[in-house]
Amino acid sequence: MNICKVGIIGAGSIAQKMADTLNRMENAIVYGIASRQLEKARSFADKFNVPHAYGSYEELVADSEVDLVYIATPHSLHYEHARLCIEHGKPVLCEKAFTANARQAKSLLKLAKEKKVFITEAIWTRFMPFSKTIRQLLDDGIIGTPSMLTAGLSYAVAHKERLFKPELAGGALLDLGVYPINFALMAFGNDVENITSACVKNEYGVDAQNSITFRFKDGKMAVMQSSMLCAGDRHGVISGDKGYIIVDNINNPQQATVYSKGHEIIKQFHCPPQISGYEYEVEASIKALQEGALETRDMPHEETLRIMQILDELRSEWGVQYPMDIEPGNNAC
Template identity: 35%
Template structure:
């Protein structure tokens, strides 16, 4: 019989709500504790989703000896602080993306995990979706030939509010870390880190980048064209162009979806989604518990180097665009 793990959520916002619903689908996950800066909010959240305990500050949560693993679901700007708090109390951490605000912060989080011999993984749920795993399998097989071009987008019309997370630079606001990270991830996982990056940006009145168009170029001639925006809607899909055909992760490509595949000389085929229930967060949560069962502090599926590479590319994009987080990017040019 599998060990049952006591899960806690640090931050009781929208994504924590969706994650909690999916956590209930896993028989070895116990919804144990919820923490917020507001005790009332934590109590309301715990009552809604069935958590056993509620805490009005994060220090009380990590001091609880019965907490096994913490899902960090606060804004990007606080991931470094809150992950470090959990790790220093030897609590396993699943930290929402973007992992941190920059690569230096990500390096410090990983060093802390090593020092405390405690599990840490970025919650990049797309990596664990059956449809995305199938796409990676097709790319590796080269059944459609070599991959040459990746086109990926994620855009929606986000109403401007200078205080809300999407536009507030103090909270890591801007389309890149919120949604642009997905198209960047699509290119990174299929083509690797680019040799050249060219970025075009349009900024909001707060100084956050509202729209980004990113071009990646590789030494082998491969290219990626990536877009993120809060200004308007896009299909939100990813297209892989090969020598002998193409493959499309259909909208919304970052969640469980189906895949369209066409090979030269043939008809288009559809690979149906194997996903049955929930939003799709249960796959990453289940993987975390598999790692803990095996005594691992690092995932082989979503390893630390992947998170570091992703943060490095995001840093390069922001440098090229001229998008910075005041007081947090002092070592961006080292």
């Protein structure tokens, strides 16, 4: 594969950002855009110089020229669209949250393994070089022994339909909360021993804002918040016995400032130049395809499933349920 031909399912704002990114990459192009409305697909194609526009998702996955499909539809549709791709043998880069729940995620990953089709979750921070830099700083002991982390991500976006409706797998957790959670797990690892949390729900029954605390087996703690009701500083702070690191934006970190325990700046680290940050997940997918792998090293299937199970546990505690949480054939409420 010299140039990876990417097909995009969904023509919203995230798809536009990906298209713009692909247009500026050397080893990938936007080959096609699919929408349920052909005119919307054509408008998208005209704007981003995409050679093929499809009025259905089935047409895109049936095109033999498509090397990789990027799914940019609402969370509630990820399972359906990823399954469509896998059944047609198309490798998948699926936006976060991977699916609406862990049952769907497990089913998709099982099918992909059976069909020997690549699939990965497009949680972009997992693939960024600067995320690895932050983890290396911790491993190098620049702040001594880390023990506490705080992180939050909040935007005033409660008016957006995909966020406030349960039938679209809405709520702050799946759209925003996944970033503080991934930030914590990237920094402190996966040995979460206990989770406590609280949320405030909107009139539709999804979480409008939440607070989550992880206690790790080694005694570390991570306190995280996300909200779709207000703007937040987007900071992540990792604290140790010799100082602390403030990461300026956990959603796309551009700078990490290291402080001594006396609150003096020791050093600043900056993100390398990037197109948008989306290019890294595409490059990781291309590399995996070239190697014949079914997953990426940065976001393996096991990690995706682990996080989906955490999200399920949190929603269960809060009483936040989506229509797709009810298994087919089960009429129980």
